[in-house]
Amino acid sequence: MWVEVEIAKHGGALSFHDFMELALYHPRHGYYSSSRPRYGRGGDYLTAPTASAWYAAVHRHWLIRLAAVLGPLTVVDVASGDGSYLAGLLERETASFLDRAVSVERSDALRAVQDERFAGAAEVVPSLQEALPPKSAAVLHLSELYDAMPVHRVVQRDDGLSEMWVAAGDGNLVWQERAARPELGDYLRRHGVSLESGQIAEIDLHACSFHRRLLRWAGVRAAVLTLDYGYPAGRLYDSRGRRSGSLACYREHRLTRDPLAVPGEQDLTAHVNWDDLRHAAEAEGWHEVGLYPLAELLVRAGLTEVVEECGLGLAAEIDGATYRNRQEIKRLLDPDGMGSDLKVLVQAGPEVAELVAESLGNPVPPPSREAGSEE
């Protein structure tokens, strides 16, 4: 198996973090290195932009409203996958609300798919650092970026915190435990978390610094919408809800719990600690506009108006197309699924926070704590 060769190259064992990095992003065998669609209906799982074109349509409506007060926008889709979100925004001829469309995607194969799809209508780059920072007001959209980032996996033992490693066994992969590196214990202490004996947890040591760099790149006239599965630390690490951590694997729309099975052939994902992104905003002097369930965000962004404008409202004729469209919208709003499980954290830079909050029907957000703390 290719992964065993990689493990042997690294001395016979890898931290789970490095194993996850390989399983998802190995340039040849990694899950996201394939141009085969990984998500969407023909893939392994649905994301909001691939579940329904109505997702981007509602965003488009909101962005037009925002551009009316902020001027034409730079819209950046970070971790853009197959490009469905920007494709939805660019769909109609009149995209005058857009100054620039930028798509950031790490996977070479997916960027190639997008180059063909956009044919120059959007800049497609592998990292934010390779795009010029925005000159106009900007909106950054991150759908399931942080839950696709490699995490460390720890388990609390009676004699201390252990880190989980992956080693090659007799024809299979096996878990190993080693004393956890000090940063992992520091992370839990910083978030006020103490794990129970036997409790497993995933930790992304880099989410906060990554988010800070992203906010800095975006500038003070920008909003960032982060759509993801997650909880604040107190809930994410609560042993009553997640004694085995949040790590999950998806293949052909089925959830499994063996992350070591079929490396490169299944998605591996762990929930986001929203507090990491909140700390990033506080440190950069940004404001939190709100953390909303997806359904609420879409309603605040103008879903009802979009439904009426498109003739799908109460007065609509019930034909096949109306029914199908309404079913698609319901999928995004599903209170037992995406509509409530997926959350959207909206953060805004100091110069536009008030306008962004108003555009989502919110009171003015309170000022954030002192900017400029150490990373």
Ligand SMILES: C[S@@+](CC[C@H](N)C(=O)[O-])C[C@H]1O[C@@H](n2cnc3c(N)ncnc32)[C@H](O)[C@@H]1O
């Ligand atoms: C779960 S998919 C989500 C795709 C898309 N946003 C959607 O919602 O349909 C995660 C994507 O993030 C990309 N990705 C992961 N880390 C990245 C990074 N640091 N910069 C850009 N893209 C990244 C992966 O290659 C993958 O395409």
